[in-house]
Amino acid sequence: MDNQEVITDMPENYEELKSSANRNANWRERLDAVEELGNWKNQKSIDILKHRLNTDAVYQVREAAYHKLLAFGEDVQMPVRQKGELMKDATKVLLRIKKSLPRDHTYEEFKEKLKKMRIDLYDTYEGDKGADFDAWLEQTWSSLLKR
The missing domain is CATH 1.20.50 (Pheromone ER-1)
Known part of the structure; x- marks a missing residue:
């Protein structure tokens, strides 16, 4: 404190x-x-x-x-870290963005398009994952269904 x-x-x-x-x-x-x-x-x-x-x-x-x-003396409970998707349909959104790019797109191109199209989703996961964000996003990108 x-x-x-x-x-x-x-x-x-x-x-x-x-x-x-x-x-x-x-x-x-x-x-x-x-x-x-x-x-x-x-x-x-x-x-x-x-x-x-x-x-x-x-x-x-x-x-x-x-x-x-x-x-402040309020009666509150320590928050629990959420598991799974932090935002509704996040995986569907990520897959949609991946499918909208050319077959041979790079991770960086995917990351930039995500940032442009869904800054709310990008920002939420970046905040939640901290220093592990890039590793998490790249792993998620590579595991999304191949086109």
Whole structure:
């Protein structure tokens, strides 16, 4: 826990933080918003942190929300890391993208097209997998049905 003083009124940039906390295609922005909102103990901040704790696909964001809520004295449970697909139909989307590319496409071409077409999916898995993201994505790409 950090020893930062908790402030009970509202931050001037509350609306901006609220938007950032709900930005689907940027887990780092959501994490930053959770960290900032965790310095302001009020019902609106608590509600947003609880929402991130219970619904965010990226474990790091859920874990940060948990720690901030715990510091506020809220009765919360440590989040469990999700297994399997983090987003509905992720494997189908990845397969569709692979099939849309030429037969002899490279992993890098696949990765770039995924980033362009589904930044939300790319960002969620990048946030969840961390340093293992590239290895995971390349392994997933190579295991998708051959065209």
